[in-house]
Amino acid sequence: MFSLFKKKPPIYGEVKGQSFKLHRKRTILDSILDEGIEVPYSCQVGSCQKCLAKVTDGKCSSLVDLEAYLSPELQSKGYILSCQAVPESDLKLSFVNEVDQDVQFESALIETVETLSDNVSRITLKTALEAQVGQSLMVNIPALGQGRYYSVAGVDEGRISIDVAVKEQGICSPWLTDASNVNQTVELGQPEGKFGHSFPDTNRCVAIAGGSALGVVLGIAEKWMKSGKISNVHLIHAVRYKAHSYDLSRLNHLKDTYPGFDFQIALSRENYEQGGFVPVRAPELLQNMFRLETAEKLTGTEHFLMCGSEPLINSCVELLKGYLVRASSIEAESFGNNTIDIR
Template sequence: MGYQVNVQPSGRQFEVLDGETVLEAGIRQGIGLPYGCKDGACGSCKCKKISGTVEHKPYQPSALSEEEAAQDYVLTCRAVPGSDLVLESRQVTSEGAYPVRKMPVRVMGMEQLSSDVMRLTLQLPANAPMQFHAGQYLDFLLKDGQRRSYSMATAPHQVDPNKPQVELHVRHMPGGKFTDHVFSAMKEKEILRVEGPFGSFFLRDNSAGPVLFLASGTGFAPIKAILEHMTHTGNQRKVTLYWGARRPVDIYMHQWMLDYCEAHPNVTYVPVVSDALPEDVWEGKRGLALDQMLQDHPDMSDYQLYACGVPAMVHAAHAQCVGKAGLSEDAFFADAFTSLKDKTAPEATA
């Protein structure tokens, strides 16, 4: 026997089967809940429990603090209901989410964009093309049952139905099971299994207001897809992208962004470098991209902010922009690029 979950204020209702987490049930039934890692590490799925009881599976305290738990906030990716539930999540709409499917993919292209970033081009099955929002991600299903998440840098309209391909930007994590393979043994034509689309990092059309994008490193990948989607749909919202990296070479599509801005006067691009070496030629901003964004936008009350990349930056962006800089909680969207390291930190909370 399962439990009913009602999400306010949309009024969306769905059933959670015995032992399932709220998020697993939501994804299974196409309810557009907000989430990122699905693993209790990023905090993107956090929402307020209005009534009912849940048991949390282990999660990282950085995703849900003791104080938040005491105030009845829950992580839907870890929360197993113990009764019917009413949750509050203003980002949930009445729209259905795209179906999630498992499928084989073939590696069609491998291009090194910098010393530690690889552009992987994947061929998807042509018989039933995957539908997705620009900015969503897919999971590689590894042979041992583990998963690795990667954002699609391609917008849906760019996918040719006769030869469907998507582009990913994969950063090498030395010692990492998947990316060590990508940067050493992987060859074109290799077949992998993926599941998708996942995630809630896509542009919300409920506002015509200005948009801030904040990316670190390969956090640029889904933002590229969203920018291309905006071009395709003729979306003229004012956009500013802050792209932070350690060195200029790590801003691996700098020229692409300069060309994009040239063609799109509504888009401003601010690359920011934190650890340039003496030999680096760099006339742009220095420091942290988040600090630069806050300096340029002390009042974000009219904005939506989409932050993507290393978890520390995403968490800092939430802490420093929501409330403090006037940004509304409902206007903050994020994909924190958590890895096994973030998910296995020893202080997981039960």
Template structure:
């Protein structure tokens, strides 16, 4: 039976270092069950790419949603390492992992504004019951009552020193996705949401290297948050931003990027790149894939790279960046996945 079969069975997962026990059913990952219980389980991307949730499987067997051999070393695998975000128990388990100090907070939210950014991306502003403190680049769990599981969306606005009572997300419609089908069905201003967070370790690092930002589609959200926060600081670093979209109809956020960087103290270049724009259109900007333009950047190997977008774009960009001489430890990324990806990997 597949992951989404009707028959459900639960198993007990014991964290060796603390003795804490988690009940996990055969449709839920170890990570999700731990977070649902309020355990401060280390994690970042939730899609099996960052290895932040690397865990030692001491005893028992698991089902992997995706093959993790390409991100775990042979030494890790021989030592029993698994990724909790991609692992579903097949029996009772014992695991070993170093937990964080405190779980994220839960907030009550109300949708206060919805903006149509493109034909399939909404800008959603949520008023919270109290301030949330996050770092630009992080994300939150978002759900409405009755949703099977929360969805993850990156904060799309500047992180304020005094905390944010209002937060904003860029949400792309996913055909068949329970959350986005609900959101796009009618005007949801006034609707109640549950918000958890902040989560993630994707954020700008402090040094003097020039920066290269690469984003695709709604991957603009965390980059925009970083740009707004950095632009309001004393940061003095050169930066290039390659933003990929299919056509002019899919291109958005240009005014927000320009506003965020109008006081940028270093040199800042913003290059939108369209991959499927008709050849006879009035578009005068860059064409092709964003990855096609990496090699043309001067002194690319000296840059620090920040990437946000769908897995295919991220994988291709990382390969190009490494080939261009950027070191592994100077490449930071978040892969954006959705329910269609989860369904595909569960089959």
């Protein structure tokens, strides 16, 4: 028998010189991730624009109206949001950190590299770029020909700081945390995102920070308390070992300065309990808060601010959903590759 339906031939994509199969009914980003190719992305709904890519050859169609996301200039140059586009033919793509000639970058000088813990360093960048704590920006390293996104942990006049966790197989993090690269030049993309920008409707906040996200979360919480609009903040810093904790003097200073501030450092792989350290995972601490207070009280009066790894934040969000915490009371963001669904 002859089939009336001919199977469409496979189509392929190319990124960073690597060829891979494209799925016609899935997004371009999904196909790339299926192949294990590392590219910048985060939210996967188009809002963060971290998966911005330029189509240098081939055709694709967008699942969203790009007018609401990209400027006419970027669209005319062939830019797409790879998480919101499907292929129509073979494609060649370049991601934003490979096509900096079309994206505005600001030069920055590495001023200091401060070791915070066994695996985290704070990098201070001297730059004219303006940003807010909680935003993310591309840090492009010309010496490596590589770049990736980092969250802004601190701002000062003419300076931006980022907290960088060293990855064993990483490319950017070992270079950035190497003190011998002080006075080297990097390039910063335009700051993006609104994490922690708005004041919550309540004066009580539970803040959860995983690993190197502490600087970001603590910076936001400190800004809120200084404003006087937030008077009660309980912060949980989730780390594996005591040696991974940092900013203890800052945490204790805030505790002495603001009567409503308190903190716990959750150790997931070490049995140590003293000076705010507790040998328990952060989601369990969150669970205990609902047990100690009525769920109704926490659900109605707390704002939950969370940033960290995908497993940590997703498990905390699922727990809050189980207690019927309103989506509007949850502000969650993950560094790395992840989508946080708070609906």
